[in-house]
Amino acid sequence: MKLDHIAIVVRDLEQAASVYSKKLGVPLKSRHRIDAEGVEVAVMELDNAHIELVKPLDKASGVASFLEKRGEGLHHICLEVDNIEALIRYLGASGIKLIDDKPRTGYKGNKAVFVHPSSTNGVLIEFYEKDM
């Protein structure tokens, strides 16, 4: 199993992307607005994974609520799997609680599910079906 990305919630995407690229040396790869999730994302490129800086677009998203309660910081990790339906069956049999009843579709068209942090020691984990 492979790590796809680490997501960090931020208040100001310009400022955060500038810190990570110019001050830490992690290059900016791309930027996306994902209206379905109510977020804007800056993808920062590490050699073996990505850091996604995520800014809420409104107050309705889960990310906005996280930002209000906990402030900026680490939000979730995303692991890549071959087959999301097989994974959902495996997690169900393991007694792992999912946030999603069925896979959601990411901005690149890939299927993804989120695991509830209560099942995984306080960590929000996204599983993401890799490109075919």
Place this chain on the structure above:
Amino acid sequence: MKLDHIAIVVRDLEQAASVYSKKLGVPLKSRHRIDAEGVEVAVMELDNAHIELVKPLDKASGVASFLEKRGEGLHHICLEVDNIEALIRYLGASGIKLIDDKPRTGYKGNKAVFVHPSSTNGVLIEFYEKDM
């Protein structure tokens, strides 16, 4: 720049290592007790990085204080660099605040420094000098 690991603070190392290995399918690679840091660690192996499950051994460590304040969850990320002294000069020139005045030595003998989350949008980042 490469991600080395993601650290997750947990209360019970046996329980957490069992969740990540048996229920999520991320194999346990090794376990270490690091007395200098006051922690016990289970290293879980992803294809391209590690997850470190970290349990405080006493109430004095930073990890114990994190656990008390915020509960279990994502604690820090660790990025691998070629030369820690060059990195410290680069971060200093960038105005990034370090927690450590000088590099600490990890359990494998590698040098590491931690960046203060106030400089990096609430994220505790460890920089780790890779094996020679």
